Amino acid sequence: MDYKLSIEQQLRRIFEKNSELFDFNANTSSEFLKDFHDEKVYNDLLGQGYNKFYTFLLNNDGIEMCNKSNMSIWPIILVLNEFSIEKRFCFDNIIIAGGGSVHSFQFNCNNPDGPKRTIHIYDKHLQMTLDSKQTKFVIKDKCILSELKYFHPVKNTIINAIHSISQGVIKGLFDYWIDHPMARKYSLKSKIYEIDERLKRIRPPSYVPNAPRSIFTWNLWRAHEYMNFMP
Incomplete structure (x- = not known):
């Protein structure tokens, strides 16, 4: 399930409510990186004569359809960098560009450390996908964002770290410990009920929003739950 929303309509609404955006001027700093407009790429654009332009910060993350669900959507969220930091991430100033229900990560069991996905390798794999009209190396199609100049x-x-460590490496360890055969030396299946009882007895402090869930629902855990489980 994929969906798209009108970016133009949302931009018009934001600019109508925030007229100060029309008067934005980047105060660049050559000494310290205080904000996005101190970055080299932004200053290179200024040097090319683009004295009035706007940039986006793009985010993509999963949201559960309901509490403790194994179904999620992955919205594409845009934020105007030209807002002040105080207003930049306000809900009314966020643009939802679209999204989908599938998110995949490339992983090679035979070579977990590489090869790194460089620009050259990505372009090569993308061309293989386009030529064969089949998914290659977890690339399904050309990214529409690639049509952007920068x-x-x-x-x-x-x-x-959320996806690469918490819901990547640590979740992978859970799969080894719990779902692999008990005969394996690293298997914790024989201790699963003991682990579950210990989790139920944990009483977290007030600043921790949720008590640990049952170990039997580990595949539904969120990133912070995996991190809390590890020493």
Whole structure:
């Protein structure tokens, strides 16, 4: 399930309510990186004579359809960098560009450390996908964002710890410990009920929003639950 929303309509609404955006002027700093407009890419654009332009911060993350659900959607969220930091992430100033219900990550069991997905390798794999009209190396099709002049899926994408560590490495360990045969040395199946009882007895402090869930629902855990489980 994929969906798209009108970015133009949302932009018009935001600019109508925030007239100060029309008067934005970047105060760049050559000494410290205080905000996005101190970055080299932004200043390069200014140097090319683009004295009035706007930039987006793009985010993509999963949202559960309901509490403790194994179904989720992945909205594409845009934020105008030209807002002040105080207003930049206000709900009324966020643009929802679209999204989908599938999110995949490339992983090679035989070579978990590489090869790194460089711009050259990505472009090569993308061309293989386009030529064969089949998914290759988890690339389903050309990214529509690639049509932007200053965007590349590899160069302009940041991998965060939530998906690479909490819901990546740690969740993978849970699969080994719990779902693999009990005969394996690393299996915790024989201790599963003991682990579950210990989790139920934990009484977290007030600043921790949720008590630990049953170990039998580990595949529905969120990122912070995996992190809390690890020492």
